Amino acid sequence: VAAMSTGTFVQLEPLNYRGGARVEPVDSSGTEKAFEPATGRVIATLQCSGENEVNLAVKSAKDAFEIWRKKSGMERGQVLLEAARMVKEQKDAIAIMETINNGKSIFEARLDIDTSWQCLEYYAGLAASMAGEHVQLPNGSFGYTRREPLGVCVGIGAWNYPFQIACWKSAPALACGNAMIFKPSPFTPMSALLLAEIYTKAGAPPGLFNVVQGGAATGQFLCQHRHVAKVSFTGSVPTGMKIMEMSSKGIKPVTLELGGKSPLIIFSDCDLENAVKGALVANFLTQGQVCCNGTRVFVQKEIIDKFTKEVVKQTQNIRIGDPLLEDTRMGPLINGPHLERVLGFIKSAKEEGATVLYGGEPYEPTDPKLKHGYYMTPCILTNCRDDMTCVREEIFGPVMSILSFKTEAEVLDRANDTTFGLAAGVFTRDIQRAHRVAAELQAGTCYINNYNVSPVELPFGGYKKSGFGRENGRVTIEYYSQLKTVYVEMGDVESPF
Numbered sequence: 001v002a003a004m005s006t007g008t009f010v011q012l013e014p015l016n017y018r019g020g021a022r023v024e025p026v027d028s029s030g031t032e033k034a035f036e037p038a039t040g041r042v043i044a045t046l047q048c049s050g051e052n053e054v055n056l057a058v059k060s061a062k063d064a065f066e067i068w069r070k071k072s073g074m075e076r077g078q079v080l081l082e083a084a085r086m087v088k089e090q091k092d093a094i095a096i097m098e099t100i101n102n103g104k105s106i107f108e109a110r111l112d113i114d115t116s117w118q119c120l121e122y123y124a125g126l127a128a129s130m131a132g133e134h135v136q137l138p139n140g141s142f143g144y145t146r147r148e149p150l151g152v153c154v155g156i157g158a159w160n161y162p163f164q165i166a167c168w169k170s171a172p173a174l175a176c177g178n179a180m181i182f183k184p185s186p187f188t189p190m191s192a193l194l195l196a197e198i199y200t201k202a203g204a205p206p207g208l209f210n211v212v213q214g215g216a217a218t219g220q221f222l223c224q225h226r227h228v229a230k231v232s233f234t235g236s237v238p239t240g241m242k243i244m245e246m247s248s249k250g251i252k253p254v255t256l257e258l259g260g261k262s263p264l265i266i267f268s269d270c271d272l273e274n275a276v277k278g279a280l281v282a283n284f285l286t287q288g289q290v291c292c293n294g295t296r297v298f299v300q301k302e303i304i305d306k307f308t309k310e311v312v313k314q315t316q317n318i319r320i321g322d323p324l325l326e327d328t329r330m331g332p333l334i335n336g337p338h339l340e341r342v343l344g345f346i347k348s349a350k351e352e353g354a355t356v357l358y359g360g361e362p363y364e365p366t367d368p369k370l371k372h373g374y375y376m377t378p379c380i381l382t383n384c385r386d387d388m389t390c391v392r393e394e395i396f397g398p399v400m401s402i403l404s405f406k407t408e409a410e411v412l413d414r415a416n417d418t419t420f421g422l423a424a425g426v427f428t429r430d431i432q433r434a435h436r437v438a439a440e441l442q443a444g445t446c447y448i449n450n451y452n453v454s455p456v457e458l459p460f461g462g463y464k465k466s467g468f469g470r471e472n473g474r475v476t477i478e479y480y481s482q483l484k485t486v487y488v489e490m491g492d493v494e495s496p497f
């Protein structure tokens, strides 16, 4: 599918997927360009799907749902398991596609594909054991519950983890017996198609997983469609609000995975080497474009100088460049406007009195073919205050803000003083403090002595404005199914009439 080196990929096939095959949309609501961030090349001009195409996709998904909902959990699990096997088998090709379209290093893209097939495997396993309850009632009567699918679900994805988001949404949806229509971000239209092809080859009925390309207009057609039962969204807070509002008109349940400005708290009794590594992992994966990043790094006063020195040293060593090269650890940002936005945050940080200890500049790799890519050096800010823009707002780029604190009570207050609540982290050797702090942090995921590890067995999702509903873990079954109660009368009807 994909060429092996940066600057050579050409998109030839249609980018919508409907009824088990790639198709061109029957109508359009405009066009969007997708780039190769490493070179700035346009690699695809998308036809954004119009209302007719969305209607066809929903119709096709509905047909597949009628077949799929009647399968046993075990049968559904077998298809998911085969799909997981194929993702694993095609890991390199999928990772290359992801790197070309997103810009993250091939090293990281491979890790994303690992969590993707693991997610498929995990829900394949759960599919077979989904069941209701039997409840005994007076006089031999009884009731039972059936865990039933919702119907046609819509997944809307962000551009930072295109393939992984498609898997995290579709695996639990399909395991529960739903069909899914997935709309990738128009910046990253490519890799969801590879997943669609895999599902079909693995034995999913045609239409069970359709891909519809487009931006806001296409997303609205999907959310407003009367035969769509649920929307699962990953993206920004403002768009999340719109999704919820649209879905409310149809009383449709939503899962919202939104942004964050997560705190990472480093106590003086920590293992410093691990804390430094943790801070880098919390800030610089995927060029810092990660929703759960721990971008507010609170460091206890006694160790802040030592910690900062080591963080800067290790940040300087991050190899930036062609993301398809094996030893690259940081690629380009997603596009030009986003790079400008991130650099703008650094400018305002300086104006508000922060010190740039390292990085935060546009970067031009030596390879001439990368000249028009969207690279920057990762940035460490110190002398930050809680009221600065760089500390309050989600930057979604490789920018770490270091803040000093004295006491546990103080840092908890400051860490929780945000409208977001996606994740949080604490580094300490004091086991009681670790759990006490984790219990007090207002966040959907709290890491103790690590950061940004997301095993599929654990639920992931937000508190506060970071959203609600969960992805991964057992609990996600609840978000893709509904419970039917069946009452069974064994005696006669007693009527007051």
Ligand SMILES: NC(=O)C1=CN([C@@H]2O[C@H](COP(=O)(O)OP(=O)(O)OC[C@H]3O[C@@H](n4cnc5c(N)ncnc54)[C@H](O)[C@@H]3O)[C@@H](O)[C@H]2O)C=CC1
Pocket (backbone or CB within 6 Å): 156, 157, 158, 159, 160, 161, 183, 184, 185, 186, 214, 215, 216, 217, 218, 219, 220, 223, 234, 235, 236, 237, 239, 240, 242, 243, 256, 257, 258, 259, 260, 290, 291, 292, 394, 396, 422
């Ligand atoms: N909590 C999480 O799991 C994650 C959250 N994010 C958040 O996503 C944001 C970055 O992603 P972006 O793609 O820029 O976010 P975005 O909100 O601009 O777009 C997300 C998706 O929504 C679609 N969309 C835009 N307007 C729409 C509308 N009116 N109706 C329906 N769909 C619409 C877009 O085409 C795209 O597919 C960041 O704020 C980040 O924090 C990103 C990744 C993971």
